[in-house]
Each structure stands twice: as C-alpha cells, then as structure tokens.
Amino acid sequence: MRAFLFANPAAHSRSPAMHNAAFGVAGIPAVYETRRVTLEELPAAIASLRAPDVLGANLSLPHKEAVLPLLDELTPAARAIGAVNTVINRSGVLVGDNTDALGLAKALIDCGYGAGKSYLDSPTVVLGAGGAARAAVYALCVLLERNVYILNRTLSRAQEIAADWHNPDADFQVVAAQFTEIPWSEVSLIVNASSAGLDAPEQSPLPGIPALAPGALVYDMVYKPFDTRLMRDARAAGHRAENGLGMLAQQARLAFVAWTGKDVPIRVFLKALNAPVPAAPVPAPEVGERSG
Ligand SMILES: NC(=O)c1ccc[n+]([C@@H]2O[C@H](COP(=O)([O-])OP(=O)(O)OC[C@H]3O[C@@H](n4cnc5c(N)ncnc54)[C@H](OP(=O)(O)O)[C@@H]3O)[C@@H](O)[C@H]2O)c1
Numbered sequence: 001m002r003a004f005l006f007a008n009p010a011a012h013s014r015s016p017a018m019h020n021a022a023f024g025v026a027g028i029p030a031v032y033e034t035r036r037v038t039l040e041e042l043p044a045a046i047a048s049l050r051a052p053d054v055l056g057a058n059l060s061l062p063h064k065e066a067v068l069p070l071l072d073e074l075t076p077a078a079r080a081i082g083a084v085n086t087v088i089n090r091s092g093v094l095v096g097d098n099t100d101a102l103g104l105a106k107a108l109i110d111c112g113y114g115a116g117k118s119y120l121d122s123p124t125v126v127l128g129a130g131g132a133a134r135a136a137v138y139a140l141c142v143l144l145e146r147n148v149y150i151l152n153r154t155l156s157r158a159q160e161i162a163a164d165w166h167n168p169d170a171d172f173q174v175v176a177a178q179f180t181e182i183p184w185s186e187v188s189l190i191v192n193a194s195s196a197g198l199d200a201p202e203q204s205p206l207p208g209i210p211a212l213a214p215g216a217l218v219y220d221m222v223y224k225p226f227d228t229r230l231m232r233d234a235r236a237a238g239h240r241a242e243n244g245l246g247m248l249a250q251q252a253r254l255a256f257v258a259w260t261g262k263d264v265p266i267r268v269f270l271k272a273l274n275a276p277v278p279a280a281p282v283p284a285p286e287v288g289e290r291s292g
Helices: 013-024 042-050 078-080 101-112 131-143 157-167 228-237 245-260 266-274
Strands: 002-005 031-036 052-058 086-090 094-095 126-128 146-151 174-176 189-192 218-221 240-242
Touching: 002 013, 013 031, 013 189, 013 245, 042 052, 042 094, 052 245, 078 094, 078 101, 078 131, 094 245, 101 131, 101 189, 101 218, 101 245, 126 131, 131 146, 131 157, 131 174, 131 189, 146 157, 157 174, 157 228, 218 228, 228 240, 228 266, 245 266
Parallel strands: 002 031, 002 052, 126 146, 126 189, 146 174, 189 218, 218 240
Antiparallel strands: 052 086, 086 094
C-alpha cells in the first residue's frame, strides 16, 4: 500500500518520518512518499490516488485549496474551512478532509488548554488569515466553542474570514480586529497561524506581548525553529508557550487513522518528529567537474 505527500516544495517534510514509523508500529505493509507536484500536475496526481493500492495523500502548499474541485466528497470540516490537507481513497471515491483543525484542538488540549473553568468565557485570538488561520478559526469556534478575534497584517483578509463566519444567531462569534480593539487582558489563548517566525528566529507576528488573562497559552503553529521569537516573548511576559509540533503530530495521526482504520500512540509521531533529520545526500559531481 502507498500514501503520499503532494506539495511544492516537498523535500523537507517530516511527514514521511511520522507515517512510515506509524506503519511500522501498526504492522501495515505500506510506504509514505513525498512527490513534488506543481499546480499543473495536480489533477493527474489526484486522479492517481484512485488506484486500489493507494490509501490516500496529504496536501501542502500550494494545493490545499486548489484540490477542492478534484475530489468526490468533502468532510464538514474541509467544507467549512475551504481547504483539504488529507485525501482518503475509499474504494476509488476520493474524500477530502482537513485534519489541521482537529489536530490543533487536540494539541491545545494536550497542552492543558481549556481545562479550567476560567477559560469558558474568555476570547481567543488567531494571528494570520491564510489556510492555517481558517483551520484555527474552525478549531476554536466550532470544536472548542470560543469567541475568536482574527488579527492579520492585511486587515481585509481577516475581514473576509469573519464575513464567511458571520452568523448573529451563533453562540460563538468570529471578528476581524485591529491590535488596539482586542480586550487582551481577557484573552486566554493566542494561536499564531501566520507564517511570521517561520525560518526567521527573530521575527514575530506581534510587536510585543500584551498582558493576557492569568494562565494564558500562546500556541505557535510554527515549529521551525522549535523556539520562536513569539514563544520567547510570551514566556518572558509570564505566559505559557508551545510550538506547533504537537499539532503537526496530531494532524498526521488523524490522517493515519482515516487511511488505515488503525490508531497509533501520539508518541510514535512525536518521536519521529524529534528524531534527527537525515542529512541530504551529497549530489554526485557532474562528469568532468573538478573537485577541490
Ligand atoms: N503545526 C502545523 O501542523 C501547521 C499546519 C498548517 C500550517 N502551519 C503553519 O502555519 C503558518 C501559516 O500557514 P498558511 O498555509 O496559512 O500560510 P499562508 O496562507 O501563506 O498565510 C500566511 C499568513 O501569514 C501572514 N504573514 C506572513 N508573514 C508575516 C509577517 N512577517 N508578519 C505578520 N504576518 C505575516 C500573512 O499575512 P498577509 O495576509 O498580510 O499576507 C498571512 O495571513 C505556516 O508557518 C505553516 O507552516 C503549521
């Protein structure tokens, strides 16, 4: 059996390490491979997933939204978020799911978020307005039942998400906001779903950490570097901070269960993520190339 990651670029993903470790622990004779797939190549790549020996695929940039019209069915989460990170091959029928949202909710609970009564009425803040932010809004508003402020560098993109969620009758509201409009001292959770800080250890999506509700958690979806500027600033301001490795492991575990019907402990995925990254193979010198 086979499962894939379709992305561009795809080379540096940790998903093969996680899924191949999980296949081994579950005793499933399957292999997970990455494929560099361009947008032009996506329809053929998705069609290939209907083969009987294919479990499904993960999708990363730039395919999470482009894949929607190529699939037969969508889960409620994928439909509401408007993005798919997991395709499941159900006997030739391709189902699109979004495991980022439930993966985030599970990772937040793993961090102890939501355990205390004080969290019940406290608002949350999502930083960013891309696909990850849409998944975060679904996780916080639908799965964890919290009011959500979206704060993004480009306000209009945050307003688009808020407009998509606009429903005055809903118990929980999604509001696009500027920094000064957020009641920070009541906020129990900030989720960074922006790419600020990704591969940039000194970059932060916030100019500084405001005073938050006691015991507040700052969860950074970024996990490269493991310790981001946002996390360091949050800890210096007396708050708890976690990186996105837990979410990465949980979204992978959910995809694994959807493909195989079998569950594997989360520590298997986390251990694979924390294992040293194998060195990239040194390319062989071209014929005629001089060394030294
Ligand atoms: N841990 C996990 O499992 C997991 C899962 C999914 C995604 N992620 C991470 O989530 C992040 C976002 O992914 P995405 O797919 O949503 O990306 P995306 O669609 O490209 O969106 C990026 C967002 O980040 C904002 N942004 C970029 N640079 C910024 C900066 N210097 N300061 C402030 N805001 C900035 C953008 O603002 P503008 O609108 O103004 O351009 C945009 O809202 C990435 O780091 C990704 O690795 C992690």
